[in-house]
Amino acid sequence: MVYTTNMIESLNSRFRQATRRRGHFPDEQAALKVLYLVIRDRQPNRVNPTGRTYDWKEAINTLAGFYGDRITDF
Numbered sequence: 001m002v003y004t005t006n007m008i009e010s011l012n013s014r015f016r017q018a019t020r021r022r023g024h025f026p027d028e029q030a031a032l033k034v035l036y037l038v039i040r041d042r043q044p045n046r047v048n049p050t051g052r053t054y055d056w057k058e059a060i061n062t063l064a065g066f067y068g069d070r071i072t073d074f
Contacts, residue, residue, distance in 0.1 A: 015035055
């Protein structure tokens with residue numbers, strides 16, 4: 001669970017940084033393209049450059065145990 005939260009916060013930070021650098025966008029499609037490129041950009045200086053979550057199966061099973069029918073796609 002902690003890994004997932006940290007990854008989400010890291011991605012949110014990268015989104016904010018990318019949009020702040022560009023200032024404004026001509027339309028919504030341009031902003032979505034920038035966010036897509038942020039997601040696709042690998043971070044080679046990170047411990048986990050591929051962005052894979054270790055022990056994801058265990059985390060999703062724990063969430064399914066707590067939230068049951070609210071977790072559907074895994």
